[in-house]
Amino acid sequence: MDETKKHKIIDLPYAYSALEPYIDEETMHFHHDKHHQTYADKFNSALEKHPELLEKQVEDLLKNIEQLPEDIGLAVRNHGGGFYNHNLFWAMMASEGEGGHPEGKLLEAIERDFGNFEKFREEFTSTALNHFGSGWAWLVKGVDGKLKVYSLSNQDTPIGAGDRPLLTLDVWEHAYYLKYKNKRADFIEAWWNIVNWNEVARRFEEN
Numbered sequence: 001m002d003e004t005k006k007h008k009i010i011d012l013p014y015a016y017s018a019l020e021p022y023i024d025e026e027t028m029h030f031h032h033d034k035h036h037q038t039y040a041d042k043f044n045s046a047l048e049k050h051p052e053l054l055e056k057q058v059e060d061l062l063k064n065i066e067q068l069p070e071d072i073g074l075a076v077r078n079h080g081g082g083f084y085n086h087n088l089f090w091a092m093m094a095s096e097g098e099g100g101h102p103e104g105k106l107l108e109a110i111e112r113d114f115g116n117f118e119k120f121r122e123e124f125t126s127t128a129l130n131h132f133g134s135g136w137a138w139l140v141k142g143v144d145g146k147l148k149v150y151s152l153s154n155q156d157t158p159i160g161a162g163d164r165p166l167l168t169l170d171v172w173e174h175a176y177y178l179k180y181k182n183k184r185a186d187f188i189e190a191w192w193n194i195v196n197w198n199e200v201a202r203r204f205e206e207n
């Protein structure tokens with residue numbers, strides 16, 4: 001297959017140790033270099049069966065899973081979703097103090113749709129904590145402009161439903177087990193320190 005057409009995982013926009021002590025360097029290596037890379041490899045292998053689909057953006061494929069050839073629909077949903085979700089996840093984090101704060105129009109929308117920032121944070125935290133099994137918690141902007149929080153299982157993404165991802169948290173055990181063991185709540189609490197609010201605001205304001 002044409003190597004240049006393969007989907008590639010993003011390089012981390014910071015050092016592997018940059019999210020310490022909240023996410024440890026070893027977890028970042030396993031998560032990015034092994035787990036994320038495996039999703040990309042399996043996504044590319046599925047597309048090899050229908051090379052014309054390599055011309056398409058991952059977003060287009062994920063928005064139209066129903067229209068994909070039957071033999072690769074599930075692989076695109078799972079591995080294409082895993083490829084896409086992790087690319088978002090890395091960009092939505094930053095070293096402590098580097099990610100800015102929720103402010104301006106983003107903060108206004110959070111206050112409009114959740115009451116205040118603390119209520120938003122509580123809702124996102126409890127959604128991430130109570131998600132049963134593997135999956136992701138999401139803050140999205142709906143087509144009507146409203147912000148919503150929900151979780152999705154496995155590697156499903158909000159974009160099929162037309163929602164724009166603003167912030168996401170991976171709650172698969174591989175995201176936290178090395179450091180936090182079974183304590184997902186501690187991982188979520190720590191993660192709030194390394195949210196890249198500048199990136200969330202950029203996505204919120206994008207046309």
Ligand code: MN3
Nearest residue numbers: 035170172175
């Ligand atoms: Mn993961």
